[in-house]
Amino acid sequence: MKKEKEFLEKIDDYVNQGVFPGCQFALLEGQHVREFIRGNQEIVPEEKLLVSGKKWDLASVSKVVGTGTAVINLVLSGKLDIDAPFTQYYPDFHDDTLTLRQLLTHTTGINPFIKNRDELDFFGLKAAIDNIEVTADKSCHYTDINFILLGFMLEKVYDRPLDEILKAQVFEKWEMYDTSFGPVLNAVPTSQDVKVGSVHDPKAQVLGRHCGSAGLFAPMGDLVKFVQAYFADEKYLMLQKNFAFGQRPRSLAWDFIQNQWLLHTGYTGTFI
Known part of the structure; x- marks a missing residue:
């Protein structure tokens, strides 16, 4: 109770300051x-x-609420092999040396720079991501490109748009009926430069319902259901270990700290 009281006081201090x-x-x-x-x-x-x-722009928390959980479910059910070549499931990608494990733990060595990114339309951006540079550095370097590619892969596996996949495989199963890609009504503003209810993330603005890294909106009630669903299913206990080959521990999709905590943050201030 003392720690909780201190936590709540800290939150109040941040707001007041x-x-x-x-x-x-x-x-x-x-x-x-x-x-x-x-x-x-x-x-x-x-x-x-x-x-x-109110609904919140989840930003990169979309990676675990949506794409990451959908991929994790396929991995834990044995339908995907995390050490198989990524191109086995997504042949549009140009490099056959990467594995699902590397994408899920941000150890691909992908250089996320995309020339003239803000000038590209959907097809131009997708082509650039499908042909993105892969370096030899396989240490952990967090990049949204990894999960955009995982979203593209899910669309190949299911032969459906990503928004329909996430709705069927995650949101409806866990009664998260108010979680979806934007634009949405009744949202909390994120920036003076972005229309309320529209996604803040630049790549998600272009990729829309096909973006595996950002773009989801959800109210607190749905996020509570999401966390409770993880607590209720013992298979997710398998995520409480390091899956990355390297010095920085990562679980599948989730950050992993102190050999105990799964967590993820988002650019708009979101956190699970």
């Missing part, structure tokens, strides 16, 4: 869930109080 205008979070212990809301959803051009039920 203007580190962020407001936040919504939940603490789970078994089936017991407590949700908290602090501060405002925006302060420009005027203060607007943050209220329950």
